[in-house]
Amino acid sequence: MPTYTPPLKDMQFLLHDLLRITASDVPGYADLDPSFTGAILEEAGKLAAEVLAPLNAVGDRQGCRLENGVVYTPDGFKGAFGKLKDGGWNGLDLPQEFGGQGLPYVMGTAVGEMMVSANMAFNMYQGLTHGAISTILAHGSDEQKATYLPKMVSLDWTGTMNLTEPHCGTDLGMIRTRAEPQADGSYAITGQKIFISAGEHDLAENIIHLVLAKAPGGGEGTKGISLFIVPKFLVNADGSLGRRNAVACGKIEHKMGIHGNATCVMNYDGATGFLVGDLHRGMRAMFTMMNEARLGVGLQGYAQAEAAYQNALAYAKDRLQGRDVTGAKNPNGPADPLIVHPDIRRNLMDQKSFVEGARAFVFWGAHLIDRSHRTGDTAAEGLISLMTPVIKGFLTDKGFEMTVAAQQVFGGHGYIEEWGMSQFARDARIAMIYEGANGIQALDLVGRKLASDGGRHVMAFFEMVKAEVKAHDGDARMAGFAEPLKAASKQLQQAGMFFMQHGMKNPNAALSGSYDFMHLMGHVCLGLMWTRMAKAAYTALDAGAADREFLQAKIATGRYYMARHLPACAMHLARIETGAEPVMALDAAAF
């Protein structure tokens, strides 16, 4: 059975050596000294490792069940949810006004990673609530905030997002769910939504659904869409629960993974809903929710890879098989441990260098969000908006790939469910699909984000990378980082140039390369992170830091990423530069 160990040292390194948060000018960061963040991370890590991780396999094996409209979560989930609630973990980075602790988003992200690594399916009940809260915070009325937020922050109530319908997911302009205005100012919501994570369950007193629907007069396509709050139980004026609303779970899906989370078909049958934000401006509000959700999904990608890696590493050290070709390492045993073999080492280094780079990328992204929210820094806002599809698309693709790599270390045992490695891969697979399938992330990046604000944000990113490379000019120790980063960023710019030159005449020339561009940019971002981490590690070493082995391993791991992952950039560029012709050569009928 897999185990989980919170990567506390790595997280502290990112917060304090890489991001140097206490020295940052972001309000709230000054309080985050190492002992304070260490105490929070340790406490959260305990909950993750001791309470959530042991339930991961239970959730996978049992799944959820629907009986007479009630969804029952797996054994132990209710107790664990109570502990999550009692610890106030959901409110960690939410406003004190509604019962939260008001800490920065970067702290919520670090805590979130541990919960997701330990038990992804379980954590979704809380994760979707967090996203729903953010949406109400950004777009709800004061009355709505007062009515819903305190109970959602405390996890007495949970939240959901309702977008997809059977005939449309990506293309929301086609949704059929209707919202009819009522005399009292509410709306009657009617329609069917599918793939609703945590749509129904037994963990909370009430569930607050955020639902996209079409109200009369909004016109065709996405323009006609509005966002509504539809509570499972209506809330009385005094805050107590009133009558059951006309919304019900019609079915739970049998899925490849995340069995512990109930994925529901939700039927709205004239349910009472309350408009959130402006009429017919629902897409805008929904994007608030989706941006946060996409960061969270990118995090799921590498968090599953982290959990899988930890177990693959332990197995590679433990399992005796074959001999080191350069001489026995365990001469008194019947064989050497797997980790002596170069190809096993390659596999483990692929995983390790990806996970640590990805974590830095997401923590940096969370820092940009804090900067944007807490200081109104529009450059940071533009940058994180540019990075969102890369974080979501690249980290979930690679995260899944790494769970498969980790499974491979186990040989045949990796394929047997009892060992738990299959679950990491099956669970991680969904992250490539939901909150906008990764092809849509690539489209968002190339078709929208590159050109947004006249291309200002992507130019700023190029400048940032250029400055990073320049900063290490003449530093021999950093050459193994700065040089590959420079080459990769040139390839990224060349790809962008190709899109500009050809995309005007033929948009397909750019869109045929969108997926490769997303991956190329992902590698450049992780290359940037590794360059900064290496520099931070050298700085700490030079300053006489105590944990030299940890810092030296950090540098060696980064060097691996630069040497062995960044060569993918040239491949992606070559694919991009073939343009639309090979991709679009066949008529649909000729397939």
Place this chain on the structure above:
Amino acid sequence: MPTYTPPLKDMQFLLHDLLRITASDVPGYADLDPSFTGAILEEAGKLAAEVLAPLNAVGDRQGCRLENGVVYTPDGFKGAFGKLKDGGWNGLDLPQEFGGQGLPYVMGTAVGEMMVSANMAFNMYQGLTHGAISTILAHGSDEQKATYLPKMVSLDWTGTMNLTEPHCGTDLGMIRTRAEPQADGSYAITGQKIFISAGEHDLAENIIHLVLAKAPGGGEGTKGISLFIVPKFLVNADGSLGRRNAVACGKIEHKMGIHGNATCVMNYDGATGFLVGDLHRGMRAMFTMMNEARLGVGLQGYAQAEAAYQNALAYAKDRLQGRDVTGAKNPNGPADPLIVHPDIRRNLMDQKSFVEGARAFVFWGAHLIDRSHRTGDTAAEGLISLMTPVIKGFLTDKGFEMTVAAQQVFGGHGYIEEWGMSQFARDARIAMIYEGANGIQALDLVGRKLASDGGRHVMAFFEMVKAEVKAHDGDARMAGFAEPLKAASKQLQQAGMFFMQHGMKNPNAALSGSYDFMHLMGHVCLGLMWTRMAKAAYTALDAGAADREFLQAKIATGRYYMARHLPACAMHLARIETGAEPVMALDAAAF
């Protein structure tokens, strides 16, 4: 629910336009004219599509169950197995002397692909029998052949391979199963074997286990290993079934996929076994079995990708979502079909160009086996021996990757088991693991096959590619094939050169790049196949062939592979040329 359509036209193209089998000097090939092969493929395709494919999801859902030592296969498997048997499909390419039809291996391979695409788990009952038959044919005594083969060829009895034990899979030198010589010349076999596919089931009267065990006096490690026949029921002198042998299934595994196949723990408790071949030479005999099995597993990789691709394509043509950015293609509908979008097209072309290239590679490999077996061509034998780890490792890695890509086309529906796309990925996953995990294939390729016979076979392969490139010199139509093939094969040679220069001093310098080399070589092989297929298609077009659209699509698909897959070669070379240092930099303790 997925469907399956046998790719008859593609197969006929390979047999007659690419391999030109009737014009070949291989005994038995002259009879294989297009109408004869067409009739066989059509008949086999009918069984695959109409009988086996509908049981694929049933097998996944129900799995096998063990009750009182008896394993029950899923509903319908028994009836389908009867039809497979009645059709004589198992004996298609087996000697007439034992009841087979004596057709070439290439025909067995084509038929096998369809069975595997339709229902991989089901087909394993037959596939392992086929492998066991080959081993007895190659190493058994005349009496053993007479006793076992007729019933195995007819599928009245099935076969298994027993190698792995709980503490060792790859490292067979550690096996503990013992064989004690008995007074009557038989052996008493005692030990536990795990991961035994089709180890116990209700489809056949008897099961013939081939078991690796250690008999006294053989010395340490793999040298002491011998191979034994251990029948479930002993066979009387008159061929009737005698007493039940002391072998039993102790458990069936709960796996990620191939649920329809029983993966058994087999307990041997002084079971009666009969030596196959020479005492203490069991590894040699086992390799016969494993080489055929490895080709079959490579076939599983692309055959699952084929089935997944067919369904992804159908969904992409059917599902309406979004609009073609260059102008609506379905203006009267609510949206355009998915296939209009460049990134969906890219995904489908990745799949299609891989599957068709992989099929050519495996058919060519089967042709080399025929040439080796039927004409004693040692060059062909050396070449297929070199190619075996590439076929197994590269095609199963890529095959799995493509089933995941196919699943992605379905968005959220791809993750729901009801749609059947998850099963293709879960089933395909095992092919990367069994019959030697792919890391072992890479080790076999770089550590053994490259240098075998003084490197003669790999040099012959380089010459073959060089000759292919040269043959198209000055042919403008073929430039899109010959040029990328030339570049890729230079990269492959450069990688080989790197191993020679550095591997002598430090074997880890070669072994750290073994996995990348396997992939690099796989791309060169598929590039070679596509070059030949393109030439064959042009030749047919020039000769006025009727099905112009099919041939033109073949060329366009090949052009995609050359333009969009071959750029991976440079990436693999760059990774290889970083050598052992980044891979081995960390001490095991520093991970």
